[in-house]
Amino acid sequence: MRQLLFIILIFLNASCFGEEVFSIGISWLGRSPMSEEITTGAMETFRDLVPDLKVEIRGNLKNENELRILLETYAKTKDAVVLLRSSGARFLINNPQSIPSFIGAANDPVMLGITTNTDRPGGNITGVSYQIDMNEIIQLMSNLLPEINALLYLYEEGHPGSPVDSFHLSRACKNASIDFIEAGCSSTEDVLREIESRNDDVDAIVLGNQAFFHNIDFDDMSYTGEVPFFSLNSLLVSKGVLASISADDRKLGRLLAGSIISVLYGNKKVGDIPIQFDRDPVISINITTAEKLGLIIPIHMLRVAEVYR
Amino acid sequence: MKLRLKINLFSLVIPALMAFIVITTGISVMNRVIIDLNRKLIEKDIENLFGLIDSDHNVLKKAGVDNHPQYVSQAKLDFLKNLSNRDYSTEGELIILDTLSETQVYPTRRSLTSYPDMKREMFVHISGDMTISEGNERFYINYIKIPYWNWILVIIISSKDLFLEIQNYLRLVIPLSIIPVLSGLILTYFFLKKVISRINDSLQCLREVENGNLSVRIKTEPINDEIHEIQLAINRMINSLRSFYLELENRVEQRTEELAESNLRLKEEINSGELARTEISYLNQYLKNIIDSMPSILIGINRDSTINKWNPEASRVSGFSEADVLDRNFLDYFNDNTDLINKLIDHIDSEEPLSDLHMKLKVGGSEEFYGDISYFPLREKRNEMGILQIRDITEKFQLEELIKHSEKMLSVGGLAAGMAHEINNPLAGMMQSAQNIKRRLSTDVPVNRKKADELGITLESIISYSKSRNIPDMIQSILDSGKQAAEIVDNMVSFSQSNTVSNSLHNIDEILKDAFESLKEDKAFISFFERDRLTLTEDYAENLPQVPCDQKKLEQAFFNIMRNAIQVLSNSNIENPSLCLRLYARDDAMMIEIEDNGPGIDESIRKRIFEPFFSTKDVNQGKGLGLSISYYIIRDHHRGNLWLEKTGAGGSLFVISLPLHTIRDKAL
Numbered sequence: 001m002r003q004l005l006f007i008i009l010i011f012l013n014a015s016c017f018g019e020e021v022f023s024i025g026i027s028w029l030g031r032s033p034m035s036e037e038i039t040t041g042a043m044e045t046f047r048d049l050v051p052d053l054k055v056e057i058r059g060n061l062k063n064e065n066e067l068r069i070l071l072e073t074y075a076k077t078k079d080a081v082v083l084l085r086s087s088g089a090r091f092l093i094n095n096p097q098s099i100p101s102f103i104g105a106a107n108d109p110v111m112l113g114i115t116t117n118t119d120r121p122g123g124n125i126t127g128v129s130y131q132i133d134m135n136e137i138i139q140l141m142s143n144l145l146p147e148i149n150a151l152l153y154l155y156e157e158g159h160p161g162s163p164v165d166s167f168h169l170s171r172a173c174k175n176a177s178i179d180f181i182e183a184g185c186s187s188t189e190d191v192l193r194e195i196e197s198r199n200d201d202v203d204a205i206v207l208g209n210q211a212f213f214h215n216i217d218f219d220d221m222s223y224t225g226e227v228p229f230f231s232l233n234s235l236l237v238s239k240g241v242l243a244s245i246s247a248d249d250r251k252l253g254r255l256l257a258g259s260i261i262s263v264l265y266g267n268k269k270v271g272d273i274p275i276q277f278d279r280d281p282v283i284s285i286n287i288t289t290a291e292k293l294g295l296i297i298p299i300h301m302l303r304v305a306e307v308y309r
Numbered sequence: 310m311k312l313r314l315k316i317n318l319f320s321l322v323i324p325a326l327m328a329f330i331v332i333t334t335g336i337s338v339m340n341r342v343i344i345d346l347n348r349k350l351i352e353k354d355i356e357n358l359f360g361l362i363d364s365d366h367n368v369l370k371k372a373g374v375d376n377h378p379q380y381v382s383q384a385k386l387d388f389l390k391n392l393s394n395r396d397y398s399t400e401g402e403l404i405i406l407d408t409l410s411e412t413q414v415y416p417t418r419r420s421l422t423s424y425p426d427m428k429r430e431m432f433v434h435i436s437g438d439m440t441i442s443e444g445n446e447r448f449y450i451n452y453i454k455i456p457y458w459n460w461i462l463v464i465i466i467s468s469k470d471l472f473l474e475i476q477n478y479l480r481l482v483i484p485l486s487i488i489p490v491l492s493g494l495i496l497t498y499f500f501l502k503k504v505i506s507r508i509n510d511s512l513q514c515l516r517e518v519e520n521g522n523l524s525v526r527i528k529t530e531p532i533n534d535e536i537h538e539i540q541l542a543i544n545r546m547i548n549s550l551r552s553f554y555l556e557l558e559n560r561v562e563q564r565t566e567e568l569a570e571s572n573l574r575l576k577e578e579i580n581s582g583e584l585a586r587t588e589i590s591y592l593n594q595y596l597k598n599i600i601d602s603m604p605s606i607l608i609g610i611n612r613d614s615t616i617n618k619w620n621p622e623a624s625r626v627s628g629f630s631e632a633d634v635l636d637r638n639f640l641d642y643f644n645d646n647t648d649l650i651n652k653l654i655d656h657i658d659s660e661e662p663l664s665d666l667h668m669k670l671k672v673g674g675s676e677e678f679y680g681d682i683s684y685f686p687l688r689e690k691r692n693e694m695g696i697l698q699i700r701d702i703t704e705k706f707q708l709e710e711l712i713k714h715s716e717k718m719l720s721v722g723g724l725a726a727g728m729a730h731e732i733n734n735p736l737a738g739m740m741q742s743a744q745n746i747k748r749r750l751s752t753d754v755p756v757n758r759k760k761a762d763e764l765g766i767t768l769e770s771i772i773s774y775s776k777s778r779n780i781p782d783m784i785q786s787i788l789d790s791g792k793q794a795a796e797i798v799d800n801m802v803s804f805s806q807s808n809t810v811s812n813s814l815h816n817i818d819e820i821l822k823d824a825f826e827s828l829k830e831d832k833a834f835i836s837f838f839e840r841d842r843l844t845l846t847e848d849y850a851e852n853l854p855q856v857p858c859d860q861k862k863l864e865q866a867f868f869n870i871m872r873n874a875i876q877v878l879s880n881s882n883i884e885n886p887s888l889c890l891r892l893y894a895r896d897d898a899m900m901i902e903i904e905d906n907g908p909g910i911d912e913s914i915r916k917r918i919f920e921p922f923f924s925t926k927d928v929n930q931g932k933g934l935g936l937s938i939s940y941y942i943i944r945d946h947h948r949g950n951l952w953l954e955k956t957g958a959g960g961s962l963f964v965i966s967l968p969l970h971t972i973r974d975k976a977l
Binding site for chain 1: 365368372383384
């Protein structure tokens with residue numbers, strides 16, 4: 001309700017100052033389906049509330065140098081800039097911009113060093129984060145599996161969000177008295193090797209929320225074990241992962257758009273706008289994978305989850 | 310109805326009846342409402358249960374496991390597990406039948422054995438409701454079939470359960486409501502009884518006071534309420550009354566003494582006042598009698614010109630009673646006389662008296678008369694402003710006019726007689742001389758011839774000479790003129806013969822006829838009588854007495870008057886000339902009226918018509934002695950009267966009155 005009221009206020013403000021035309025630029029490094037989803041959610045909101053806003057989207061940039069050049073152009077021609085993914089957030093920390101800056105598809109903003117107070121970040125950066133409470137994935141696994149004593153967490157080696165997820169998941173496992181094992185991967189082979197080597201030691205495998213894992217086809221993978229996979233990204237469920245819990249990327253995009261409109265059309269200061277999270281993450285379950293594993297998904301989980309076959 | 314009965318009725322009986330009616334009606338209505346409500350609630354409950362099952366079924370269907378026995382069993386178990394935590398809207402019992410196993414899935418053990426057995430065949434439709442009876446008990450059933458789970462959900466409720474709620478309600482409510490109501494009624498009864506008792510005490514006390522007992526007081530109780538205040542107020546009022554009463558008694562005693570003295574004084578005053586009132590009344594009556602008996606008109610006038618007094622003479626003259634004219638403007642009754650109104654208004658406005666104003670006037674509907682008008686303003690500055698007095702002086706005026714006329718006529722007559730006497734002697738000498746001249750020229754007288762012979766002339770020559778010079782005609786003219794003058798003188802002498810009173814009795818009608826016949830033979834009017842058909846009307850009363858008179862003179866008098874009338878009629882060319890002669894007796898006089906329909910006599914000469922030598926005719930037609938001779942004949946020779954009664958466009962009326970008895974008769 002507060003968000004709706006806020007959007008209405010923004011809309012009214014936008015109507016009042018409708019004569020001014022703003023322009024923003026959205027960009028991210030590398031290929032990122034999550035960034036694409038967030039951008040889609042934001043654009044939907046822009047179309048509805050500020051259709052005159054000019055948005056330039058430059059995704060899948062190859063390297064930081066290319067991003068730097070782009071941001072120099074944006075600093076002169078745009079009213080705000082949005083950098084998605086944790087890599088983008090980190091780049092903004094190292095390269096502060098003169099125009100309002102927003103992050104999206106980034107992990108824990110505190111651990112990334114963006115701010116120490118997400119409710120009032122200060123400075124010239126705010127935005128949205130896909131970070132969720134890791135206790136919820138432990139809870140999900142407990143509902144689907146009869147027993148969990150040990151857990152393997154696989155992450156992309158070198159990804160800035162990987163240590164963040166690792167930190168939070170290890171704490172959640174510790175709270176649930178589950179042994180936490182983690183391993184960094186750089187290729188599908190690394191993933192397969194780690195899985196097979198830990199197959200007998202763990203009851204579940206959790207894949208990190210990095211684009212790296214999107215490229216793995218679990219159906220084609222030569223893994224024949226019966227340890228179920230879980231993920232922090234719902235896109236992987238459709239590829240054979242048993243279940244996931246993650247933020248709704250479209251929702252994050254809409255929240256991000258609201259923050260941008262507040263700054264441009266509502267004359268709010270960037271530092272006064274809190275960094276927002278999805279407090280009601282999405283549970284996704286692959287029923288075919290469950291059948292293969294011989295698992296019966298509880299009816300109360302089926303009631304709340306997005307089910308894939 | 311007594312207050313006690315009213316209070317008991319309104320505070321106890323009616324509320325109790327109303328409470329009974331409300332409770333019984335409420336129970337009946339509540340019963341029906343509960344049944345209807347439970348039916349709806351049961352229907353809603355079963356819809357909710359179906360919604361839960363259908364939702365789970367959709368979840369399973371969406372997940373593609375709706376036909377998976379394990380998932381269906383899990384969903385069923387989850388549903389049954391949650392049933393124990395579910396609250397229902399009614400007292401109804403949920404029963405779940407498995408149509409495949411023909412078993413009752415829920416509840417596994419029947420909690421109420423009084424429910425009838427449920428068979429699959431009982432439920433024909435996919436959903437519905439029904440009522441079944443078993444023994445004295447009725448059961449309401451609502452059901453729905455779950456085909457994908459092979460279940461039938463049934464909710465059943467018995468009438469006993471429904472009434473159980475009402476009974477529970479009544480068990481709870483009736484004692485809770487009746488006890489306080491009864492307690493309230495009882496307390497109200499005793500409270501009101503006490504109130505009525507206190508009111509009755511107050512009433513009894515007031516009745517004592519009403520009967521004159523001012524020593525009584527209400528025994529108040531130490532209850533601080535409105536009645537207590539009223540009782541205290543009544544006691545204070547009685548105290549005040551008692552104080553007033555005692556004070557009043559003292560005052561009455563004082564006043565009684567003062568009154569006795571006053572009575573004595575009053576009696577004296579009354580006696581003196583009575584005398585004064587009697588005197589005033591007498592004076593009022595006396596004054597009224599004076600006013601009413603006044604022979605003149607008295608009109609009291611207010612300041613706004615309205616009439617406040619109108620005496621009987623005014624009523625008699627005007628024809629209006631006092632009641633007709635009171636509070637009306639007095640000027641309304643003098644409308645015909647602008648001069649009089651102006652003079653009256655001047656004097657009324659200036660508040661100055663008016664007296665000796667003589668003029669002709671009319672009052673209201675009266676005939677015109679001569680009035681002596683006086684106005685007396687009242688000194689007292691009240692509404693009554695003045696008195697208008699009008700005396701009818703017509704007769705007096707006429708008498709004065711007559712006296713004046715008579716005196717004038719007597720003086721004129723005397724003058725004429727004197728003149729005649731003085732003229733008579735030289736006239737006689739002249740006549741004698743002319744006769745002698747004529748006789749001395751006659752040839753028949755011998756001395757005339759002798760004297761002529763002595764002078765040497767002949768008488769014939771003298772006669773011839775005189776004839777040639779018309780001397781005989783001149784002498785005859787002197788003789789004719791002298792004779793005419795002698796007749797005039799003779800008539801003038803008759804003016805002085807007033808003391809001659811004839812005593813022979815004659816019929817006046819015969820004299821009148823003789824006079825008219827003489828007139829007809831008058832050569833001056835022969836042509837008139839031949840040409841115009843004069844209408845002669847003779848209106849003579851019967852049995853008229855004879856009148857002592859000189860027949861010849863009276864005939865002369867009548868002749869003169871009628872001759873004047875005929876002269877006027879012949880000269881005025883009236884189409885239908887008429888002459889009316891009337892005779893009638895009145896009191897001690899014979900009245901003779903001679904009236905013509907000629908043009909009348911001008912008002913300006915009216916007073917002079919009886920004067921000698923006054924005439925409006927041509928010189929050849931009259932000498933102006935006819936009417937004056939008639940006047941002297943009537944007045945002086947017969948002690949009668951002659952006057953012109955009326956004249957104008959309708960003609961002239963001469964009236965003659967002749968006394969039926971002479972002065973000498975009266976003296977005898």
